Amino acid sequence: MNMYCRTTADAESSLWWQRAVIYENHLPSFRDGNGDGIGDLVGLTMSLDYLSDALGVDAVWVGPFYRSPLLDQGYDISDHCDVEPVFGTMADFDRLIVEAHLRSIRVIVDFVPNHTSDQHPWFVESRSSRSNAHRDWYVWRDPAVGGGPPNNWTSEAGGSVWELDDLTGQYYLHSHLIEQPDLNWRNAEVRGAMLDVLRFWLDRGADGVRIDVAHMLMKDPEFRDNPVREIPEVNEYDLQHADFATQHHINDRGHRDVFDVLREIRRVVDCYPDRICIGEIEGMPWADWAKYFGEQLDVLHMPFAFRLIETPWQAGALADEVDAMLDAAPADAWAVLALGNHDRPRLASRLGQAQARVAAIMLLTLPGTPTLLYGDELGLEDQPVPAERQRDRFARMVGGVSRDPTRTPMPWTSGRNGGFSEADERLLWLPISKRLTEVAVSTQIEDDSSSLALYRRVLALRRRSPALTSGAYRRLVPVTPNEDVWVYERGVGEERKVVALNFGQRWQRTEVITGGEVVVSTVLGREGRAVAERLELAPNEAVIVNTGAAHHRTESK
Ligand code: NOJ
Ligand code: CA
Secondary structure, X not given: OOOOOOOXXXXXXXXXXXXXXXXXXXXXXXXXXXXXXXXXXXXXXXXXXXXXXXXXXXEEEOOOXXXXXXXXXXXXXXXXXXXXXXXXXXXXXXXXXXXXXXXXXXXXXXXXXXXXXXXXXXXXXXXXXXXXXXXXXXXXXXXXXXXXXXXXXXXXXXXXXXXXXXXXXXXEEOOOOOOOOEEOOOOXXXXXXXXXXXXXXXXXXXXXXXXXXXXXXOOOOOOOOOOEOOOOOOOOOOOOOHHHHHEOOOOOOOOOOHHHHXXXXXXXXXXXXXOEEEEOOOOOOHXXXXXXXXXXXXXXXXXXXXXXXXXXXXXXXXXXHHHHHHHHOOOOOOOEEEOOXXXXXXXXXXXXXXXXXXXXXXXXXXXXXXXXXXXXXXXXXXXXXXXXXXXXXXXXXXXXXXXXXXXXXXXXXOOHHHHOOOOOHHHOOOOOOOOXXXXXXXXXXXXXXXXXXXXXXXXXXXXXXXXXXXXXXXXXXXXXXXXXXXXXXXXXXXXXXXXXXXXXXXXXXXXXXXXXXXXEEOOOOOOOOEEOOEEEEOOOOEEEEEOOOOOOOEEEO
C-alpha cells in the first residue's frame, strides 16, 4: 500500500482518460456568468450542455481560477486554496463539479507547482529577511563574483531569470515573470505544502490535474550556466521571448531529479480512484519525453506531446514524428495530444481554415487523448489586440510577445459581445472576434459545412468507434511516396478505420485495396461515397473511411 494514501487506489481504474477528448476552456475568455465582462466558473457551468451534448467532449480542463493578481492569466497564484473573486466562489467550483459530473464530464484543474505570485504570503515572508522561516522556500542566490546575476539563465518571458532584491542583497529565481518567483522543490516543506494543495482540489472532486511546466521543477543544484546557442533557435509555433532562444536550456529545467518529485505527485494522485495527472512539458526529443511516463508508468499518466505542435505542417514530417513518438513510448503508455493551446498561435491562423479542418481529423484520430483549445472547433483565428487592451504581462517585457490574440472570447452568438458577456464592450476581458457572424456557435450549429459541424461529426463517430479511440495505429506507406498525403489505419477486432489526410492544394488519388465507405470528410457532400479501389482526395481534404484491412498507393493527378 502506498505510504501517501489515505484511501486505497482503485486497482480497476477505468482508464477513462484514454478514451476521452479534453476541452481546454480558458476561464476569463469562455463565458461571463455575472456580467462583469470576464469569464468565470458560473459561465463555464452554464456552458456544460454545449460541451457534453452539442460538441461531445468528455473532460474540461478549467484553467487557473485561484487567487491571483492575474498578471499571467492566473498562473501567478497568491493563494492556492481559494478562488479568485473575479472567477467566482468555492461554492461555484463545487457546483461546477456536481453539474459536470451529472453530464459525465470530468473536470481537470491546473496544478502550478513551479512558481507562485510574488504576492503569495510564502514569498512575502521569504523576501522579508535572510533568516525568515520561508527563506528557503524560494531560490535565493548571492550575486555572481564581481556582481550581477548568479548565472546566465534566460526567462521565457524575456531577460534574466534573476531579480535582485535590494532588501537582502540576494537574487531570487523567476523562470517566467519577475512577479512569479520559483518555489524551491528541493525543500521538503515546499513539497509537503504543495502536495497538500493537490489533495485539497482532489478532495473537492477534481478528476485530475494538468501540471504546469512539469519539467521545470528541478534545476541544476549547482546553478551552472546554460550553454549559449550560436544560432538562436526560434520555433515559429511558440510564442516565447526571443531571449529564451539564445541558449540551450539544459541546466534551468529537466534535471533528472524532476522524476522523483513528479513521482511524489503521482503517488498522491493515485490515492484517489480514477484521477489523472497530465504534464505540460515542453517539446523535446521523444526519448526524453518518454521518461516522463516512468519505466514503471509511475510518473505522469500523460505528458503532452508538444513536439507535434512544433513540427512543420507537412504530411511526411508529422507522420515521422508520430512514428518516433510511438516507438519511444514505453509499453502501455498513452500520450496526450494537442495541436494548439493558450500559449500558441491559433490553429486556423497558423494553418489556414481549410487545413485547420484537416488538423481536426488528424487530432481526433491519432492514438492518444486529444485536447482541443476552446474556439478551435469554430476555426477561431488570432486577433490582434490593441496595446491598451492587452492582458498578458509577458507582452510588456522589452521585446515581449503577447498571447492575447489567441485568447479572445468564445463567440457564442452573432449578437452583442458574441453572447460572451452582458457587460459594456470596453469592459470585456479581451475584444470579441471581428468575424463574429461567421464564427459564432449559433451560426455554425445550423450549417452542415461549418467547422463546428465537422467537429461534431468526428466526435460522434469517435464515441462509437473503439478503433478510433483505442485501436492500434498503423501508418500505410504509399507505394508512390507523396509528400502531401498521410494515410493511416486504426483498428481493433474486426473494426478498421482508414484516415487519409491531404495536406496539399492538388487532387490526390489513394488506392485503398479493400474498399469501404467515407464516413467523414472535411469537404461537404463527399461523405457516404463508396471507395472501391481508389479514394480521390480533394485539395485540403481529410477523410475517415470505414474499411477492412487496407494498404494503399498514392499518386498526383
Ligand atoms: C505554462 C502556461 O501554459 C503559460 O500560460 C504560463 O505563462 C506559464 N506556464 C507559467 O505558468
Ligand atoms: Ca464574470
